[in-house]
Amino acid sequence: MKNRLIKLVSVPAGKPKVTDFSMEQEQLAPIVDGEILLKTLYISVDPYLRAKMSGGHQPPLQAGDIMYSRAAAEIIESQHTGFQKGDYVLGFLEWKDYLITDGAGLTKIDKNAPSLSAYLGVLGSTGLSAYFALRDIGKPKAGETMVVSGAAGAVDTIAGQIGTLMGCRVIGIVGSEEKASFVKDDLGFDYAINYRTANVAEEISTICPDGVNVYFDNVGGIISDGVITNMNDYGRVVVCGSIASYNDTKVDFGPRLLPLIVFKKLLVQGFLIADYKYEFAEGITKLQGWLAEGKLHHAETVIEGLESLPEAFVGLFEGKNEGKMVVKAI
Template identity: 40%
Template sequence: MTTNKTVRLAQRPKGPVKPEDFDIREEDLADPGEGEIRVRNAFVSLDPAMRGWMNEGKSYVPPVGIGDVMRGFAAGQVEASRHPGFKEGDTVTGLLGVQNYAISDGKGVSLADTSLAPLQTWVGGLGMPGLTAYFGLLKVAEAKEGDTVVVSAASGAVGQVVGQIANIIGCRSVGIAGGPEKCDFIKSEFGFDAAVDYKAGNLFGDLKTACPDGIDVDFENVGGDIFDTVLAQMNPFGRIAVCGLISMYNATELPPGPKNLRNVLVMRLRMQGFIVFDFIKHNQEAMTALGGWYKDGKLKFKEDIRDGGVEAFPAVLSELYTGGNFGKLILKL
């Protein structure tokens, strides 16, 4: 009999995630009920938000419960269906969890067009990270032609798309990344106008050189010292879209706040946090644009696909918070 291998949360992590924070189980495979589908997951998306989903406390979604399957976006194939909207063999993506098989009522599950892009891309550039980049840059930061746009974690899943959309709409794109390899890559492959290596030891000066006319839009993925440095170089009436703060996700104590917060006042900046689900009614608009740009060759995606199945999840996830990935981190099941 076929079984389902799952990753369940065993305890609330303290600091960086560890293998003992998870319980990997072999379980009976369930059949779909009326109005449900069973999906054989092929790829699981590893996202910075996963660390926050494991914490107790006020947030935009309830935390993953102790003993629950770890929340995560996945892409796979419908193996059995009792749902009118899906048939066996359909390729789909959605919040299906870190497990080999998922039972779903179809809510939040979308068809993945593998004639347009490979299945794994539907948990990357054409999935939640691509939507996040689109909404954050265009709906939250309201980037416009002629703006200088800075994005941190620029070689990551969201950052790489932000820079390319900025170019498409006529902005100057400046990416902040760690190390010369990543910086060279985002310029040569993604077309960033400039790249700043935060590990080189001269972040303020290098960013000033890359943005001689100041910064109009900051797409913030990191926080900490990087955010402080960008904040000091924002132009009057600049816009900051706060997408992530990965530098502090593993902190056991709250780090110091921004030193340059005064610039929000004197530069009359607008800073707004956002979650991709805030714009769900605009998903079709975003997917039409992203899919069109991808088809026309205006969007490229770098994916860092790891083997090892669900057993590898704890180790691979931890690399996301130390810069060990290069591109969109995906676990192949």
């Protein structure tokens, strides 16, 4: 059985290009006892993969490696006592049409779920990152002001909505007027700043005269400099990502923020979802409840075809997604 797969052929220098990837073929052998054959359905496309290519996330992705990320798949053949044909599963899977595995690391998901892709987004690491990072670090309270960078992105769309649910005034930072309208009109943010046309520090100073209490950051760089300058005493900064620096080819220097952290007594803490794997069930239950009540909007950009994965990945760094970027492999 011939099978398509996608490899990283060269570690990007700066912003990734479609030519950094290649589509190849392999021959799949029949499965043996203890194995299952998966058909890939949906594949998550995430900015952190770029950091893995630079060695910032471990283990690194190197030239010649088969790409992998979170994915949802269907079992089409099983010789494993723990899995049956027709089961749907979730796990870190290689970018292939079909995969043979012993089932390690796979989680069964509801085959009757209205949206399997939601398990890669709002009910997956995307939504869980927003939920746990705010629960334990951001700790938004009613009446506070919360700023979200990359506000039209996967994690940030959820984080901003959770802030609203907690009674915060939420300001989103985006890269276009279309995305500004999206986060305000579709997601319920109170205000949006287009960083391409506005000075972030000055704009926040104007619209947040009483300062910022919580900053949920997935961008870093000059945008974060502008927000942190406007933080209140004892403000909380959640550092969930830093996409602004993922493609840097040299060290970028900006304002020295440590004095501000001292003088304003700020809490600045990094977050990785892997630390919360034993609490996923709690987070999913909470997010499912908000979805069922219509309090949470699940935003995603779905691109068709396994062969579209490199294009979708590059699109993350060109602002081509609203919400979660997902590729439908079938």
